[in-house]
Amino acid sequence: MTMTKGGAGGRRGPDGGAASAGEPGSAPAAPAAPAHEAPPRGAERRNHVPGAGTAHAAAVERAQREMLRDGSSAAAAAAGRVAGKRQRIGADVVCESLIRQGVHTFFSYPGGVILPLYDVLGDYPELRHILVRHEQGGAHAADGYARVTGQVGVCVGTSGPGATNLVTGIGTAQLDSVPMVAITGNVPGALLGKDAFQEIDINGITLPMTKHNYLVRDANDLPRVLAEAFHIARTGRPGPVHVDITKDALQQETSAPHPSHEEIVAGLPGFRPNLDGHYRQLKLAAQEIAQARRPVIMAGHGVLHAGAEQELVALAEKAQIPVAWTLLGIGAMDETHPLAYGYMGMHGWKHTNRAIQSADLLIAFGMRFDDRVTGNVKTYAPYARIIHVDIDPAEIGKNVAVEVPIVGDAKRVMKALLPMVPAVDTQERRDYLAQLAAWRAESEASSWHGSGAWRDGLLSADYVVTRIGELTNHEATYVADVGQNQMWLARYAGFRHPNTHVSSGGLGTMGFSLPAAMGAALGRPDRETWAIAGDGGFQMTSQELMTLVQDNIPVKVAIFDNKKLGMIRQWQEIVYAGNYHSAHLLGPDYLKLADAYGVPAIKATTPDEVDEAIRFAQSVDGPALIWFEITGEQNVFPMMPAGKGLSDLIETWGGPEE
Amino acid sequence: MSNPTNGHLPGSPAAPSHSAPPDRYVPGTGEVRRHRLIALVLDRPGVLNRVASLMRARSFNIDSLAVSHTDQPDISRMTITLRGDDVAVEQAAKQLYRLIDVLKVQDVTAETTIENELALVKIRATDTTRPEILKVVELSRGRVVDLTPESIVIEVTGTEAEIDGFVAMVRTYGIKELVRTGAVVMSRGSGSIEEALKR
Ligand SMILES: Cc1ncc(C[n+]2csc(CCOP(=O)(O)OP(=O)(O)O)c2C)c(N)n1
Ligand SMILES: [Mg+2]
Numbered sequence: 001m002t003m004t005k006g007g008a009g010g011r012r013g014p015d016g017g018a019a020s021a022g023e024p025g026s027a028p029a030a031p032a033a034p035a036h037e038a039p040p041r042g043a044e045r046r047n048h049v050p051g052a053g054t055a056h057a058a059a060v061e062r063a064q065r066e067m068l069r070d071g072s073s074a075a076a077a078a079a080g081r082v083a084g085k086r087q088r089i090g091a092d093v094v095c096e097s098l099i100r101q102g103v104h105t106f107f108s109y110p111g112g113v114i115l116p117l118y119d120v121l122g123d124y125p126e127l128r129h130i131l132v133r134h135e136q137g138g139a140h141a142a143d144g145y146a147r148v149t150g151q152v153g154v155c156v157g158t159s160g161p162g163a164t165n166l167v168t169g170i171g172t173a174q175l176d177s178v179p180m181v182a183i184t185g186n187v188p189g190a191l192l193g194k195d196a197f198q199e200i201d202i203n204g205i206t207l208p209m210t211k212h213n214y215l216v217r218d219a220n221d222l223p224r225v226l227a228e229a230f231h232i233a234r235t236g237r238p239g240p241v242h243v244d245i246t247k248d249a250l251q252q253e254t255s256a257p258h259p260s261h262e263e264i265v266a267g268l269p270g271f272r273p274n275l276d277g278h279y280r281q282l283k284l285a286a287q288e289i290a291q292a293r294r295p296v297i298m299a300g301h302g303v304l305h306a307g308a309e310q311e312l313v314a315l316a317e318k319a320q321i322p323v324a325w326t327l328l329g330i331g332a333m334d335e336t337h338p339l340a341y342g343y344m345g346m347h348g349w350k351h352t353n354r355a356i357q358s359a360d361l362l363i364a365f366g367m368r369f370d371d372r373v374t375g376n377v378k379t380y381a382p383y384a385r386i387i388h389v390d391i392d393p394a395e396i397g398k399n400v401a402v403e404v405p406i407v408g409d410a411k412r413v414m415k416a417l418l419p420m421v422p423a424v425d426t427q428e429r430r431d432y433l434a435q436l437a438a439w440r441a442e443s444e445a446s447s448w449h450g451s452g453a454w455r456d457g458l459l460s461a462d463y464v465v466t467r468i469g470e471l472t473n474h475e476a477t478y479v480a481d482v483g484q485n486q487m488w489l490a491r492y493a494g495f496r497h498p499n500t501h502v503s504s505g506g507l508g509t510m511g512f513s514l515p516a517a518m519g520a521a522l523g524r525p526d527r528e529t530w531a532i533a534g535d536g537g538f539q540m541t542s543q544e545l546m547t548l549v550q551d552n553i554p555v556k557v558a559i560f561d562n563k564k565l566g567m568i569r570q571w572q573e574i575v576y577a578g579n580y581h582s583a584h585l586l587g588p589d590y591l592k593l594a595d596a597y598g599v600p601a602i603k604a605t606t607p608d609e610v611d612e613a614i615r616f617a618q619s620v621d622g623p624a625l626i627w628f629e630i631t632g633e634q635n636v637f638p639m640m641p642a643g644k645g646l647s648d649l650i651e652t653w654g655g656p657e658e
Numbered sequence: 659m660s661n662p663t664n665g666h667l668p669g670s671p672a673a674p675s676h677s678a679p680p681d682r683y684v685p686g687t688g689e690v691r692r693h694r695l696i697a698l699v700l701d702r703p704g705v706l707n708r709v710a711s712l713m714r715a716r717s718f719n720i721d722s723l724a725v726s727h728t729d730q731p732d733i734s735r736m737t738i739t740l741r742g743d744d745v746a747v748e749q750a751a752k753q754l755y756r757l758i759d760v761l762k763v764q765d766v767t768a769e770t771t772i773e774n775e776l777a778l779v780k781i782r783a784t785d786t787t788r789p790e791i792l793k794v795v796e797l798s799r800g801r802v803v804d805l806t807p808e809s810i811v812i813e814v815t816g817t818e819a820e821i822d823g824f825v826a827m828v829r830t831y832g833i834k835e836l837v838r839t840g841a842v843v844m845s846r847g848s849g850s851i852e853e854a855l856k857r
Contacts, residue, residue: 207708208715212758215703232758270700270761382679394752397745401683 056190063188063248064196090219090250091117094183095124097226100258103154104128105145105522107138109165111158112198114185116250130522130551133543135162137515139169140541143178144516145523147502148477150307152179152233153519159186160198163244167205168509170240174209175506176328177301179238181229182206188248189217203244211239219252227264236273237392238305273391277408277416284404285363285387286420292361294383294432295321298344301328301505302366302391302410309498311414312365313337320424322436324352326367327490330501335494341436345373346640347487351443353638353646355436359384366390366410369399370506379645389413446651452607454631461488461560461630464610468530468558469493471614476528477502477520481513481537483567485560487636489532500527511540517555518544528556528618535561535587545597548623556617557599557625559590562632570635574653575642590627601625688743692721693767694843695738695751698728698855700759708757709736718742718750722775722818722840728852733761737842739818762855766845775841776815778803779825782832783810791831798824809834817841 039045051057094117098106105128110118121129132138135157142153153173157166163184173180187196203215212232214225222245229241259267277285289295297316303309309332316323316333322341323333333340342352356362362384367373369388374380377400388395388402389410396405406413426433452463465488468478474496480486480503495501502520504512517531538559548555560566569583594601600620604613604627617624638649699705706725713720721739728735740747751763783791788810795802795812798820804811814824818841825836845851 203704204707207704208711211756268758271758377684378681380682382682392756394749394756397685398749398752399685401685401745 059190060194063190087253088255089116089120090216090222090245090252090254091120092123093219093222093254093256094226094245094250095120095127096258097223097230098154099124099126100227101230102151105130106154106156107132107141107145107519108156109135109138109158109162111160111162111185113187113247114156114158114162114250116247117156117185128522130518130547130553132515132518132547134541135165136168136511137518137541137544137547139166139180139182140172140509140512140515141519141522141544142180142182143169143173143176143512144479144502144519146173146178146180146238146519147176147516147523148499148520148527149523150179150305150499151523152181152230153523154181154183156183157185158198159184159202160200162198163200163202164205167209168507169515170206170242171209172504172507172509172512173240174211176504177238177305178240179233180240181226181233182210182240182242184242184244185250186215186244186246189246190248192217192246203242206242209240210242211237213242214244216243216245216249219249219254220256222249222254223256223258224264224267227259228268231261231264231268232271235271236275237302237390274393274407275391275409275412277389277406277413279416281404281406282413282416282420285389285406285417288361288385288387288404289319289321289363289417289421292385294355294359295319295361295363296341296355296359296384297321297323298356298362298364298367299323299325299329299332300365300367301326302389303329303332304498305366306391306409306411307498308365308409308411308414309333311411311418313339315414315418315421318418318423319421320426320429320433321363322355322433324348324356326373326505327503328505329367330490330503331495331498334496336496341440343490345646346375347491347636347638349440349443349491350446350638350649350651351436351439353640353649354439354443356381356384357645357647361385361387363387364389365414368395371399372505374400374646375640375648376643376645379647381646452610454634456631456633457606458631459605459607459610459628461485461562461628461634462492463607464558464560464604464628464630465489465492465532466494467610468532468614471611471618472528472530474500476500476530477517477524479503479513479517479520479529479531481531481533482508482510483534483537483565484562484570484634484636485532485534485537485566487567488560491636499524510534510537513537514541514555514557515544517557518547518553521553521555525554529554531555531557533557533559534566535559535563536565536585539585539587542593545594545599545623545625549598552622554620554622554624556620557623558617559625559627560630561587561590561627562630562634563587564632566632566634567636569632570639573635574639574650590625594625594627599623599625601627603627603629605629686743686746686749688745690741690743691767692739692741693744693747693765694771694773694841695736695740695747695754696762696764696766696843696851697736697738697754697760698762698851699734699736699757700761701727701732701734702759705734705757705759706736708759709738709754712753712757713738713740713750716750716753718746722838724775724840724842726842730852733852733855737840739841762851764851766843770846771843772846773817773841773843774815775818775821775839776813777821777825777836777838779812779814779828779833780804780835781810781812781828782834783808787831791828794824794827798827800824 107130138155142155146153187199206213233241316339324341324344342349344352386402387404389406393407454460474494480489513531513533521529591601602613602616613626638651724737754763800812800814803813
C-alpha cells in the first residue's frame with residue numbers, strides 16, 4: 001500500500017491561502033476567516049500584527065516565515081541548487097572568504113539560522129568541515145589549530161545557545177591572544193531585538209572579550225567584514241574576532257567583490273599596530289643590557305606569535321643572558337640549550353624565580369607580567385630594572401612600572417637589538433652563570449623524582465609526564481588541560497620546539513585539552529598530538545571523543561585520574577586547612593567509556609605499566625586513550641601562595657617526600 | 659637607593675643585600691585627580707557601547723561622557739572626564755586605543771583648554787524668591803529659558819566647577835529638575851586634534 005501526502009483537495013503549500021495576507025503593500029485588511037471557523041455573531045475580525053500594513057510589519061512577517069523555513073528564498077535556493085545553478089549568496093561569500101584566507105579546516109555545529117551556510121558547504125570540497133559535539137569544543141579546536149599553525153582558527157555556530165556555547169572558547173582565545181574568527185548566525189534582521197526564537201544579543205556578549213566584533217545584516221558587507229575580521233585577528237597582537245551574520249544576509253544574493261589588502265587597511269584607519277621598536281628606546285635598551293651584571297631574558301607568548309625563536313637564541317648567546325619563560329612562552333627556547341633557565345611564576349622552577357628575584361635587569365619580550373608570573377608586585381624582582389617589549393602598548397606599564405618601554409613585534413625588536421648589544425664572553429659572566437647552575441642543581445634535586453611510584457604505591461604524575469615526553473622524543477604536540485596536570489606537563493615533559501606546548505593560560509579553561517588537541521592534530525598532522533587531561537577537565541568535554549572517531553583525528557588522550565579536582569584539593573590542603581569540600585570527584589570506567597565511543601584504550605596503574613601504555617597509544621592508527629590512575633595526594637611544588645611574592649615559594653607541605 | 663621604581667641604580671652590582679629592598683611601585687596607586695580625555699572615533703554602530711563597556715570592565719570611573727559629531731562626516735568626538743592617578747588614566751587611554759574604531763586619544767588635563775558644559779536647572783520660584791534667583795542667574799551669566807508662576811528654568815554654561823557652584827547657590831530655593839551635558843573641551847591655540855588625525 002502506498003500513501004500519498006495530502007489527499008486530493010488537501011491543504012495547499014505553506015505559501016498559499018491565508019499566508020498571502022499581509023504581503024508587502026497590501027492593505028491592513030483582516031484575513032478572511034477560514035470556513036470552518038464560524039465568527040461569533042456581530043464580532044469584527046481583528047488583526048494583531050503591530051503596525052499592520054507597514055513595510056516594517058511585512059518584513060517582520062517575511063522574516064518569521066523564513067525562520068520556519070517555509071520562506072520563498074530558502075525554497076528558491078534549494079530549487080536552484082537541485083537544478084545545478086544558483087546565484088551567489090551571503091553563505092557563498094563566507095566559504096569564499098575562508099578559502100581566500102587559507103583556511104582548510106574549520107569547526108562547526110549547525111542550527112536554524114546558520115543552515116543557509118550548510119546548504120552551500122557541499123559546493124566547496126576544499127573546505128574541511130569538522131562537526132564537533134559541542135560548540136565550546138569547536139571554539140577550542142579552532143584555538144588549538146591556530147596555536148600550532150600560527151594561522152587564524154575558525155569556528156562556526158548557530159544563534160542563541162550555539163553562540164553562547166562558543167563564548168568560553170572565545171574568551172580562552174582572547175586571554176591568550178590567539179588568532180580566531182568565530183562566526184555565528186543570527187535571526188533575520190527584521191526580527192533582531194524582538195526576542196525571536198534563539199535570539200540572544202551575542203554581539204553584546206562577545207564585545208568585551210574579543211579584539212573586535214561585527215553584526216552583518218547585508219550580504220554586500222560580508223566580503224569586507226570577513227576580510228577585516230581575518231586581518232584584525234592575525235595582525236599586531238592576535239586575538240579573536242566575532243562575526244554575527246543574520247540569516248537573511250546569508251541567503252541574500254550579492255555580487256560584492258572581495259576587497260584587496262590595501263582596501264582592507266584603508267578601511268581600518270584606527271588599526272595600525274606598531275611593529276618596529278623606536279630607535280631611541282632600542283639604544284637605551286642596549287645600554288641597559290651592556291651595563292647589567294645579572295640580566296635575565298623573559299620570553300612570553302609574543303615570542304612564539306612573532307616566530308622569534310632564532311632571534312631569541314642569538315640574543316641570549318651574544319650577550320650570554322639566561323632565558324626564562326612564562327607558561328605560554330614554553331617552547332620559545334629548546335629547554336636543553338645551556339642558557340635555557342626554565343619556567344617562571346607561581347608553579348615555576350625555584351631556580352628560575354630566584355634568578356628573577358636577584359636580577360638587576362629583566363628583558364621581557366611579549367608577555368604581560370600577570371599575577372601568576374609576578375605574585376605580589378611590591379616584592380617582585382626588587383633589584384631589577386625592566387625593559388619591556390610588547391606589541392600592545394597597553395601592556396606596557398599596566399602591571400609593573402618599567403624603565404625602558406619598547407612597543408614592537410618581538411622578532412623585529414630582537415633583530416634590531418642584536419647588533420646593538422655588545423658581545424659578552426662566557427668568562428665575563430662566569431660567576432653569575434655558575435651561581436645559576438648551582439641554584440638549578442639544588443632546585444631540581446629538591447623536586448621529587450623517583451622510581452615513578454608515589455608513597456601510596458600509585459603512579460606519580462610527574463613520572464608519567466616525563467615518560468610521555470621521552471617516549472615521544474619531545475617531538476609531539478602536547479595539549480594541557482587545567483589544574484595540576486597542566487603544571488606537571490609544563491614542568492616535566494621537556495619541550496624542544498616552538499608551538500608544541502598548548503595550554504589555556506589566561507582563562508585557565510578546564511575541558512580545553514581534548515578539543516584543542518583535536519584542532520592541533522588537524523593543524524599539524526605531521527606531529528603526534530597528546531591531550532593531557534585531569535579527570536575533572538576530561539569530564540567537561542569528553543563528548544569530543546566521538547568527533548575524534550567520526551573524523552579519525554589521531555589524538556592520544558592521557559587522563560591523569562587522581563579521582564580529584566587535584567588543584568582544588570591542593571589549595572584546600574594548603575590554604576583552607578584541609579577542608580576538602582567537593583574536591584573528590586567520581587569518574588566513569590574510562591575503558592568502558594572509550595570502548596563505547598570506539599576509541600582503543602588502556603589503563604596504567606603502576607610505574608612498570610606506563611611505557612607499555614604509551615607505546616600502545618602510539619601504535620594505534622587513530623585516536624587512543626590511556627587511563628593513568630595516579631595518586632590522589634601529590635601536590636605541585638613549588639607553589640607561590642596567592643598574595644605572596646616569588647621569594648615566598650612553598651616547597652613542602654606535610655609529607656617529607658614532597 | 660634613589661630610584662623609586664626599583665631602588666637600584668643602573669650598573670651597580672646588585673647583589674641581594676640583607677636589608678629588605680624598598681617596595682616596587684605598583685601602577686595606579688598614585689595620587690588621584692580629575693583627567694580630561696578627548697577621543698576621536700569612527701561613527702560606527704556600537705562605538706559608544708564599546709567605549710562605555712571598556713571603561714566599566716577595566717574599572718575606570720567615568721565622571722562624564724559627551725559625544726558629538728565633528729566637522730568630518732564619519733568621525734565622532736568624545737570628551738571623557740574621569741578620576742584616577744596619572745598612570746591609571748594613561749592606561750585607560752591606551753586601552754581605548756586598542757578599540758579598532760578609536761582613531762585618536764588625547765589627555766588634555768595638563769593643557770590650556772576651553773572647557774564648558776551646559777546645564778538646565780528647573781528651580782522652584784515664588785514671587786518672593788524670583789528676584790533673588792534672577793540676581794544669582796545674572797551673576798552666573800545664566801539665562802532664563804522658561805518662566806511659570808511656580809518655576810523658572812535656567813540655562814548655564816561653564817566649567818564643571820562653575821556649574822557646581824551655581825547649582826549649590828540655587829539649591830536653597832528648591833531644584834525641581836537638573837540636567838547637565840558633561841564637559842566638552844577644546845585646546846587653546848591653533849593646534850587641532852582633527853588636523854593631527856589627517857596627518
Ligand atoms: C571551567 C573551569 N571551572 C573551574 C575551574 C577551577 N579549577 C581549576 S583547577 C580545577 C581542578 C581540576 O581538576 P582536574 O581536571 O581533575 O585536574 P587535576 O588538578 O586533578 O590535575 C578547578 C576546578 C577552572 N579552571 N575551569
Ligand atoms: Mg584530577
